[in-house]
Amino acid sequence: MRPWLKWFIAIDTAIVAIFLAVVFTPVGEQRPAIEQIGDVARGQTLLNTAGCFACHTDTTEDAALAFAGGPRLDTPFGDFYAPNITASKTAGIGNWSLAEFEAALRQGRNRQGQSYYPAFPFLSYRSLSDQDVADLFAALQKTTAVDQPAPSHQLAFPYNIRLGLKPWRWLFASTQSLNIDQSTAIGRGRYLVDVVGHCGECHNPRNSLGAFIAPYLGGSRDIPGGLSAPSIVGAALERMDWTEEDLVYFLADGMLPDGDFVGGSMVEVIEHGTSRMPESDRRAIAEYLFSLR
Template sequence: MRRLLTLLIPVAIVAIGIGLWLTAPSRVDAARFDGLTGAADRGEAVFTAAGCASCHHAPDAEGEAKLVLAGGQPFPSDFGTFYAPNISSHPEAGIGDWDLEDLANAVTRGVSPESQHYYPAFPYGAYAKITDQDLADLWAYMQTLPADATPSRAHDVGFPFNIRRSLGGWKLLFFSDDYVIEDIPAELERGRYLVEALAHCAECHTPRNALGGLDTARWMGGAPNPSGRGTIPPLTPDELTWSAADIAYYLETGFTPDFDAVGGHMAEVVENFAALTKEDRDAVAAYVKALPPLSE
C-alpha cells in the first residue's frame, strides 16, 4: 500500500498541475490594440447591436434609464440563476476602473481583470468574434454613460457549478472564435457578423447540450426558453418561412407578417435593431434566409 501511494501521489500532483494549466484563463495580447483609437459615435452602434443595455439595465428601467447599466436582471438556467452585473462607469460598483484590455478580456475571452472565468451566461462565445476596432469604439462609448453605485448581485448557482475554475474545462469543450457558417459570399458577411457575433442570436435560438454548450449541428433550430415558459422559435428557412423583407420589417417594427406583435425579451432585441441602419437589418435578413435547413 505504501508503495502504491508513493506512485499515486506524484501522478495525482502531475494530473492536478495539468488540469490547472488546461483550465487557466486565456488573456488577449494587449499589443493588438496599439494604435487603435475608439470613437464613441461608432461605439454606440456596436453597443446597440450587441444588446448591452438590454441585459444590463436595471430590471424596471425604461427609456433613457436603460443606459444606466446598473445590472440586476435575472437569467434563469438549468444551472441556476445568473444576475447581470453592474457594468456602468462607476469605478467601484461598475467597470469604471477598467481599460480597453480589461474589456477585451471580458468580452472576447470571458475573463475578469482578476483572471477569473466568467459564466457563459455572458455570451463571450459570440462576442469573441468582435473586431478590435469595434471593441475600441465600444469602450469609448461606454465611458460616456452614467455611473451607478448599485452593487452587483451574486449569482444563485450551487455546487459544482459555482467552481469557477471548472469553466476553463467548459471553454476547452465549447469556446471558439470561429464562425459556425464559414463559407459564405461576401455580401453575407455583415449579416453573419451581426447575427453570430454582435447580436449573439444563437444564444437563444440554438439548443444546448447537457453541459450548456451550443448544439451547432442544430444551428438556429430553436430551443427551450430558459425561463421554462415556452420555446424560442427556429430561424432556419425550412421552419421560418418569412421573406427577407418580412424579417427586416419585423426587426424594425416588431410586427410579424401575420399581424402579431413581438413580446418578451425579443421586444428589446427589436428595439435595438430598430435603432440600427436599414442596411444592417437587411443584412441580418439575408443571412437568416441563407441558413442551412435543419434537414441537411
Template sequence: MSLTKKIIFGLLAFGFTGLAVVLLVGLNVEERPKITVAGNAQNGATLLQTAGCYACHTQAESANGVYAGGAALVSPFGNFYAPNITSSKQHGIGDWDIVTFERALRQGVNPNGQSYYPAFPFMSYRSLTDQDVADLFAALQQVEAVEKDHRDHEVGFPFNIRLGLKPWRWLFSTVKPLKIDQTTSVGRGRYLVDAVAHCGECHTPRNSLGAPIPPYLGGADLNGDWAPPITARAFEQMEWTKDDLVYFLEDGMLPDGDFIGSSMVEVIEHGTSNMPFEDREAIADYLFSLVQR
C-alpha cells in the same frame, strides 16, 4: 488484481490526472495585440444597443440606472445577474483600460483572471473587430457613473465554484475569432448574427452542461420559453420572406399582423430596431442563406 480492474483504475487515474492539470493551468485565453484604434463613442452607443448590452445590463422599470445591472437571467443552473458597467470606478468599469475591457469582452476573463460564466456571451463576442471593441469602450466611458454594487449570482453547488469553469472552457470553449468577411451583405449579416447580436446564444440548443450543440440556430428551450430555429429551412416552413424578417427585426410584427411576445420583445426594442436598415437586411440575407451548420 484482474486485467479489467487494472484497465478501469488506469482510466480513472488518467481522468483525474487530466482534470487536475486542467484545473491548475491557466484559462484558454489568446493574447492579442493591444487595440490601438481610436474608439468612436457615437458608433459605440449604437453597438451597446445592438449587442444587447443595454437589454442585459439595464433593469427595466427600475431606479438602478442605465447599465447599472440587469434583471435575472434564469437558467437550469441558477440565476445570473449582469453587473454594473457604468463609469463608476468602485462598482463599474471606470478604472478599466482597453486591455482589461478586451479580455473581458472577447475572452471572458475578469480583472482578477477568473472566467466569466458563459451566461455572458464571450464566445460570440470573441469575433468582434478591434474597432467595435474600441467603440464600445469609448461609449461606456461616457455612461454616467452609478454607485451601485452588482448583485451576486444565485447559483447552487457545484456551479458556484468558478474553478469548475476551467474544465468547462477546456472542453467546450474557444476564444479564437471567426474570420468573417464583411464586404458582402451575407458576410455582414453573419458578423451581426454570430458576433454582435449573438443570436446563437439563445437559438442554439445546449447540452446538460450548458454548452452549445448542433444544429446551430436550430432552436432551443429557454426554461420554457421557446427560441425557434432561424435557418433558411425554418423560415421557408413558416412561409416567411426576407422582407418579413427585415420588418420583424424593426418592430416585432409577424407576417400575420400580430406582434411577438416573450424575451424577443426586449431584443427588438433595445437591439435590432436600432440597427440601420441595411444591417437588418444583411441579417435576413445571411439567415436565408443558412441551410444548416
C-alpha cells in the same frame, strides 16, 4: 512492483497532472494590444446592436438605471445577474483599461484572471474586431456612472465553483477568433448574427451542461424564464411562411407576418437593439439567415 500498483500510480499521476493543469493554466489567450482609438458614436450603435441595454439594465425596477446591472436570469444552474458596466469607478468599469475590457469581452476572463460564466456571451464576442471593441469601450466610458453594484450570482453547487469552468471550456468552447469577411451583405449579416447580436445564445439548442449543439440556430426550448426560441434559419422561416422582407420589418418593429406583434424577451431585443440598427444591417441579417438551409 506489482502490475496493479503500477497502474494505480499511473492513474493517480494523471489525475494530479490534470488537476494542476486546471488550476494553473491561464484563462483565455494573449492577443496583441488594441491600438485603435474608440469612436463613441459608433460604440453607441454597437451597444444597441449587441443588446447590452436589455441584459445590463433591470427594467423591472421603477427607476431603471441604464447599464447598472440586469434582472435575474433564471437558469437550471442557478440565478445569474449581468453586472454594472457603467462608467462608475467603484461599481462599474470606469477604472478598467481597454486591455482588461478586451480580455473580458473576447476571452471571457475577468480582472482576477478567472473565467466568466458563459451566460455572458464571450464565445460569440470572441470574433469582434479590434475597432468594435475599442468603440464599445469608448461608449461605455461615457455612460452615466451608477455607484451601485449588481447582485451576485446565486448558483447551486457545484456550478458556484468557477474552477469547473476551465474543463468546461476545454470540452465545449474555443476563444479563437473567426475571420468573418464583412465586404458582402451575407458576410455582414453573419457578423451581426453570430458575433455582435449573438443570436445563437437564445436560438441555438444546448446540451445539459449549457454548451451549443447542432443544429445551428435550430431553436431552443431552454430559454431562461421557461421560454423558447424558434429556429431562425431560412428553411425554417420559409416553412412558417416568412419572407426576407417580413424579417426586415420584424426586426424594425416586431410585427409578425400575420400582423400580430412579438412578445416575450424578443420585445426588448427589438426595442433596444434591432430597431435602432441601420436598415442596411437589418437587410444583411435577413439575407444571411435566409441563405441558411
